[in-house]
Amino acid sequence: MDMEALKQKIEGLDIPQSLKDELFEKLSKEKDLTEEMVDEIIDEVVNAYRKALVEPYEAVGIVAAQSIGEPGTQMSLPYEEKIIIKEGEFIKPVEIGKLVDEMIERFGFEKIGNSEVCDLPIDIYALSLDQDEKVHWKRIISCIRHKHNGKLIKIKTKSGREITATPYHSFVIRKDNKIIPVKGSELKIGDRIPVVKHIPANCVEAINISDYVSGNYVVDNINNKIAPKINGKSIPNNIKLDYDFGYFIGIYLAEGSVTKYFVSISNVDELILNKIRAFADKLGLNYGEYDNNNGFAESHDIRIYSSTLAEFLSNFGTSSNTKKIAEFVFGANKEFVRGLIRGYFDGDGNVNADRKVIRVTSNSKELIDGIAILLARFNIFSIKTKTKNQFVLIIPHRYAKKFHEEINFSVEKKKSELERLVSSLNDDKTYDSIDMIPSIGDALTKLGEKVDYPKVILKKFERKQKIGRATLQRHLRRIEELAVKKGVNILALKEYWLLKKAVESDVIWDEIVKIEEISCDKKYVYDISVEGLETFTTFDGVLTHNTMRTFHYAGVAEINVTLGLPRMIEIVDARKEPSTPIMTIYLKEEYKDNREKAEEIAKEIESLTLGSIAESISIDLWTQSIKVELDENRLADRGLTIDDVIEAIKKKLKVKIDVDGTTLYLKIKTPSIKALRKRIPKIKNIQLKGIPGIERVLVKKEGGEYVLYTQGSNLREVFKIDGVDTTRTITNNIIEIQEVLGIEAARNAIINEMRNTLEQQGLEVDIRHLMLVADIMTADGEVKPIGRHGVAGEKGSVLARAAFEETVKHLYAAAERGDVDKLKGVIENVIVGKPIYLGTGCVELTIDREYEEGKNMEE
């Protein structure tokens, strides 16, 4: 055949290019092909290709298997992981486990699959990242918890943030200038996950001290005083959260300690000491001063005598190891926070202009975490590290300017050093290995080309696919200038806004530096579902994503299957019905390639009860009957009429039925509320259509044909359906196989089920072991469990049975009947202390009569 004609013929086909090339290559090698033969081959190829095609939203591949051990839908955080929430005006970090447990206790839960889900009726908000890369407060829709006993993964980022989650927990990454979710187990080192840089906060202006101390205080609301019940000085109860108060707390966090009766702060800086004195005077408190030189260095202590203040401050921790930021601070107004941070840095922080860092060190991780969050209020990003036993927070020099503007120091020495640092900074050198924007695609190139921006720069960033935020900002600014000069309207370009959005985003795309697996010792793992993009922020500032929503969607192609050890136990126990009965129904030739036909069969199989199709079933007191409201459209959808329903009811129940349009009134002979109520569940369970026991049917394309998966099993009835390939259709209910297909089939089913279960867990067990188990279980012609009621309970030897379980019962029974134990088995012989009949134990010796003593010696 002519090459050109062949090529054209193939080119015109509706198949992928790679397939076309392959087809052409193969056909062009064949010499003696007629045109008809070529057409036939092409037809065949195209058909095979079409068959393998999957329509959009069509379920492909195996059923998402879910074992009790490791469900495919578990995506959660462990109890200890803290998240940032807002309740009313208060922003606070809470342990996710504590929050969810509390909500579930308060509002109850609904069981969905393995999860306990609680839809929240109250307004609590989580910090969430949106598609616009801005951080907003979003309402938490529901709390979820479920059991987990597998591994967790721990992710550490370059800036020292950590998060622990189940491998299925989903994170978000930035890809092609969009925010997309990705599974935790798919994250790799070098990927960038978002960390909040900015926290929008409502401002709490004042607090009541009484909310933060125990009940041993008397509150005087008229004079705004709070005082200890048993003598002691009073302090104002409602206290304004201002700069001075913040500063005092900051100093306390750095240098203070409390005892039951006083607050002690030690420092040498006169300026700081004066501020403390002023604060104490303001509250009207006495203080004492002590010189303290028994420590590492000389210092000066101020003790403020107030048990109320002392107890209030213990909210911030009492010793350097336990210091932390009290919850209300996260929601406090900016001035207060500013004062707090400055106070803290005045105490513990230091600046080094030569090394270009501002850093602060503490023994308390919680405090460092809290300060990092507070710094985010001022758009200051910080890096956490750890030295031998201290936690360090470093503010990169690029944020030094911001720090200088927003917070600064009071202590002269630190202040001048910071100024030196800020003035030494060069705006042009903006490289920052942490604040990078990944996956910018060709947006910058496209934009740059419009204004003839130097190609070298554009190409460099397109190749690297990441760019520092400040760098991008600088380039963008130049592009803007160029655009104005050249009169190009870049505002109309979508790329411009994409990049603009990235520059202005509230998050920092932090690089992952370490991923490790750790084991989980808690019973539950937790998740919350948030409005919008379903992202929320942990206390460490890492934004994560939640995909529980998909779990709620109806009709997602998932069937629950018991796997692993629980399934193994089920098989060996020969349960009447597995906990998750499932059938895999294969279809006959003429049905298997046609989706519509497959779906028809699925509809025929899926059981439909009156309860599931009726609008409502209730007791009608007026007519003393049960009222069943039907919807004609829904009935028609499943190919039913009202008469069908009436007939089905009449078959099951002795009732008189009055029909009123689409409403049925079922009347019984002696109506009473109790009698009517008793019948409602029965009526709900009336089978209208389909096969009883089969709750759900999924149609899936697998290996080029349509296969039905069902939840629930009924082999006998399914075999009766036309179009079902009875030679391949299977169920995981072994007993059912025995009843329908016989004992040999059951034996094979046991072997297959056990092998599949083990294989899914990655275990390789020689099939002969499984065959042995299956043989023993089926040897008597029926499937017997291995255990008390089966194989072990039917052993011939009394002692063997007694050794297994129910010792006394077997011995009594044997004594009563006068049973004899032949001591043939291993167990019996071990019990009586004889050698067992195995190996050397089954050899019996006798004197060799043929051997004559000394006979050989003479020779």
Add this chain to the structure above:
Amino acid sequence: MKLTKFEIARILGARSLQISSGAYATIETKCDSSLKIAYEEIKQGKVPLKPIRPVKA
């Protein structure tokens, strides 16, 4: 008669017990323990013991 490894072990045990309790050895040997003497006897096929084999049905 070819002995199985189990039979050898069993005979070895029984014979060395006999020797240890004072039975005459069937061979001349310089071995110094009953077990070694018994093993030597088996190697030379001069043990006055034989296993009872189950009769084949």
